[in-house]
Amino acid sequence: MKYDINEKGYYGEFGGAWIPEMMFANIDELKRRYLEIIESPEFRKEFDQLLKDYVGRPSPLYFAGRLSEHYGTKIYLKREDLNHTGSHKLNNTVGQILLAQKLGKTRIIAETGAGQHGVATATVCALKGLKCVVYMGALDVQRQASNVKKMKMLGAEVVPVHSGNKTLKDATNEAMRDWINNPEDTHYIIGSVVGPHPFPDMVARFQSVISKEMKIQLLEQTGSEFPTRIIACVGGGSNAAGAFYHYLNDEQVELIGVEAAGKGVETSETAATLLVGSPGVLHASRTMLMQNADGQITEPYSISAGLDYPGIGPLHAHLFKTGRAKYIAATDEEVLQAALLLTQREGIIPALESAHALAALDKIKMKPDDVNVINLSGSGNKDMETYLEYFGY
Amino acid sequence: MKNRINQLFETKKENILSVYFTAGFPKLNDTIEIIQELEKNGVDLIEIGIPFSDPTADGPTIQHSSETALKNGMSLHLLFDQLKNIRQSVKIPLILMGYFNPIMQFGVEEFCKKCKETGIDGAILPDLPLEEFEVQYKEHFTKNNMHNILLITPQTPEARIRQIDGASGGFIYMVSSASTTGAGKKVEDFHQDYFERIQQMNLRNPRLIGFGISDHATFANACKYAGGAIIGSAFVKELQKCTEIQKCITGFVQRVRKSD
Numbered sequence A: 001m002k003y004d005i006n007e008k009g010y011y012g013e014f015g016g017a018w019i020p021e022m023m024f025a026n027i028d029e030l031k032r033r034y035l036e037i038i039e040s041p042e043f044r045k046e047f048d049q050l051l052k053d054y055v056g057r058p059s060p061l062y063f064a065g066r067l068s069e070h071y072g073t074k075i076y077l078k079r080e081d082l083n084h085t086g087s088h089k090l091n092n093t094v095g096q097i098l099l100a101q102k103l104g105k106t107r108i109i110a111e112t113g114a115g116q117h118g119v120a121t122a123t124v125c126a127l128k129g130l131k132c133v134v135y136m137g138a139l140d141v142q143r144q145a146s147n148v149k150k151m152k153m154l155g156a157e158v159v160p161v162h163s164g165n166k167t168l169k170d171a172t173n174e175a176m177r178d179w180i181n182n183p184e185d186t187h188y189i190i191g192s193v194v195g196p197h198p199f200p201d202m203v204a205r206f207q208s209v210i211s212k213e214m215k216i217q218l219l220e221q222t223g224s225e226f227p228t229r230i231i232a233c234v235g236g237g238s239n240a241a242g243a244f245y246h247y248l249n250d251e252q253v254e255l256i257g258v259e260a261a262g263k264g265v266e267t268s269e270t271a272a273t274l275l276v277g278s279p280g281v282l283h284a285s286r287t288m289l290m291q292n293a294d295g296q297i298t299e300p301y302s303i304s305a306g307l308d309y310p311g312i313g314p315l316h317a318h319l320f321k322t323g324r325a326k327y328i329a330a331t332d333e334e335v336l337q338a339a340l341l342l343t344q345r346e347g348i349i350p351a352l353e354s355a356h357a358l359a360a361l362d363k364i365k366m367k368p369d370d371v372n373v374i375n376l377s378g379s380g381n382k383d384m385e386t387y388l389e390y391f392g393y
Numbered sequence B: 001m002k003n004r005i006n007q008l009f010e011t012k013k014e015n016i017l018s019v020y021f022t023a024g025f026p027k028l029n030d031t032i033e034i035i036q037e038l039e040k041n042g043v044d045l046i047e048i049g050i051p052f053s054d055p056t057a058d059g060p061t062i063q064h065s066s067e068t069a070l071k072n073g074m075s076l077h078l079l080f081d082q083l084k085n086i087r088q089s090v091k092i093p094l095i096l097m098g099y100f101n102p103i104m105q106f107g108v109e110e111f112c113k114k115c116k117e118t119g120i121d122g123a124i125l126p127d128l129p130l131e132e133f134e135v136q137y138k139e140h141f142t143k144n145n146m147h148n149i150l151l152i153t154p155q156t157p158e159a160r161i162r163q164i165d166g167a168s169g170g171f172i173y174m175v176s177s178a179s180t181t182g183a184g185k186k187v188e189d190f191h192q193d194y195f196e197r198i199q200q201m202n203l204r205n206p207r208l209i210g211f212g213i214s215d216h217a218t219f220a221n222a223c224k225y226a227g228g229a230i231i232g233s234a235f236v237k238e239l240q241k242c243t244e245i246q247k248c249i250t251g252f253v254q255r256v257r258k259s260d
Helices: A021-038 A041-055 A065-071 A089-102 A116-128 A138-143 A145-153 A168-181 A199-207 A209-222 A238-247 A314-322 A332-346 A352-362 A380-391 B004-011 B028-040 B060-072 B076-082 B100-106 B108-118 B130-143 B158-167 B192-199 B216-223 B233-240 B245-257
Strands: A061-063 A074-079 A107-112 A131-137 A157-161 A186-188 A229-233 A254-262 A278-282 A285-289 A325-331 A371-376 B016-022 B045-050 B094-098 B122-124 B172-175 B207-210 B228-231
Touching: A021 A041, A021 A089, A021 A168, A021 A199, A041 A089, A061 A209, A065 A074, A065 A332, A074 A209, A089 A107, A089 A116, A089 A186, A089 A199, A089 A238, A107 A116, A107 A168, A116 A131, A116 A145, A131 A138, A131 A168, A138 A145, A138 A157, A145 A157, A157 A168, A168 A186, A199 A209, A199 A238, A199 A314, A209 A238, A209 A371, A229 A238, A229 A352, A238 A254, A238 A314, A238 A371, A254 A314, A254 A332, A254 A352, A278 B100, A285 A314, A314 A325, A325 A332, A325 A352, A332 A352, A332 A380, A352 A371, A352 A380, B016 B028, B016 B060, B016 B207, B016 B233, B016 B245, B028 B045, B028 B076, B028 B245, B045 B060, B045 B076, B060 B233, B076 B100, B076 B108, B094 B100, B100 B108, B108 B130, B130 B158, B216 B228, B216 B245, B228 B233, B233 B245
Parallel strands: A074 A371, A107 A131, A107 A186, A131 A157, A229 A254, A229 A371, A254 A325, B016 B045, B016 B228, B045 B094, B094 B122, B172 B207, B207 B228
Antiparallel strands: A061 A074, A278 A285
16 A cells, blocks of 8 residues: 555655664564554454543544534534543553553553643553653643643653753653663553654554544545545644544545644744655654754744654655645644634634644635544643633633 | 774774764864874774764763754764864774764765765764665765674674674674663673673674773773773763863773773
8 A cells, every 4th residue: 555654664765663773672573563463353352442431432523513604614523632531642552551561561651742642651551550651851841730740640750851952852862762771671652653663653553543433423424434634733643644544545535734833834933844844864763854954853843742843753754745645834823713713613622732733724725515524633621721821811 | 995993803802992972072172182182092993973962872971962062063064074184193993973864964975985085984873773774875885995883782682683793894882781871780780691692602793892881890891701892971971070181081091991
């Protein structure tokens, strides 16, 4: 298939496993075993059961009537915000914790930006009784204090990372260092479709439940499993990968990824990796990166801590390059307005990340009969402080 | 001309001391003086670190030196500029060590050519895996008489060690224990069985042991199992607190070489 990885873990020219030798044994074991494990009937049964009874799936596909009216088109929201822990992140951590158990690992590490993946990881560790260490940039620890407390209550150790810009990239560096230092008992639950092969493919498979359900729900509600377009926000790109997954080969469905423009793609304060970046190697993957001419990674900026990342999953780099998906960007300002619009038209407060996808509705030409699916990846509970401060309620 | 790394290992079989430092640290223009002083004090081989913004295989010491070096304005272009005339004064083998992305942006072919011009004998690029090297970049290295030094760790399976040995030139960088650099685990604590296992494999390449080598005791112990050892973080720490480079380097190398 055109958009699948090849045997070396590449989507076209992007991906691979650019790992230091110290990570070889762990990555090699994963590479050899992940498909056999996650495709086994035993694993599927356990995974599907947990998705249903623990995560609360299927997540509803909701026809947003008043928002549709506003834009003069049909808008459906895939409600990943209604999952346990409030985002799509749990789909992946449930899958990976089961995998870690099959691999005999007893200690889990993770990186987190906004804290959503950290909470989702701490949650499944509590569920399975595994030791959990979450790396989080020191700045994000401050910005997302309530998620830090949640993780601690769930029994996880949260390690603030003081290097670099003290955000997601630095937390990822530190998690990789931990894995190098603990090569035998530890599994690293990467939170997005980034990192070395097989993580991008594995995480995309766990998140693909989003588009699997979408097909069934759209058929029920619209009479066709194919929408006109699917819109999702992209940082590392896991919710978008999940929302696009089962439609990648259905070329009639338009796929739109929305990056965080921050203060604007023409400024230096942006996180729109595909729009301003170039090919390079970071976090063990050949992908698109924000970097200077010397190959040093530049610091990203976005109001949303979950999209504040200078790289992107290799799948998206490939979809961008081949033109299969279109990528646009929304500024902080546009995102906040889009969040307010959804809140007041539908009574749903979205996560800042997901509001990037909503902001795209102002940038796309839509016909009245178009079926637009927005992947509403997370709930706005964690962002209330930002919203209240900005809107002055 | 024969590669200087091979010359070294042909003439010297034991107690080889290789020292790593980050280019541009502590000051931007310390590079040449550090190299010259290390050679003067009897260091056998030097690894010049190219700083990178995201050194995922390094501990806090080299993270810090890299960050400072970048703030000081170090870049690969500038480093080659500084090293332009290095072979007029320095004879020992020189290796560039760094992460792949800056080299990818520089251009791997261009990098190898520039190394040859400058008199660099090899590179250690921890996040350039063997598989990618062989397929895409090996020819550029070979053409320019450059060795790509590969790493092995206690977890590297035997078949892969053989493969790495087959693909290596110069020497094999034996990571003493599973860790990032400067993790502070002592060589005494390392799996002696790992050292012995590798020793008994009769690899075609000589080996140097690195990671966790910081003083005479750890150096001497590592030398029992390999041609020599590599010191990185401990030397960078020394430079960090140093006011007079010449004195610091003399003192440091003397302390490592002989017990007190």
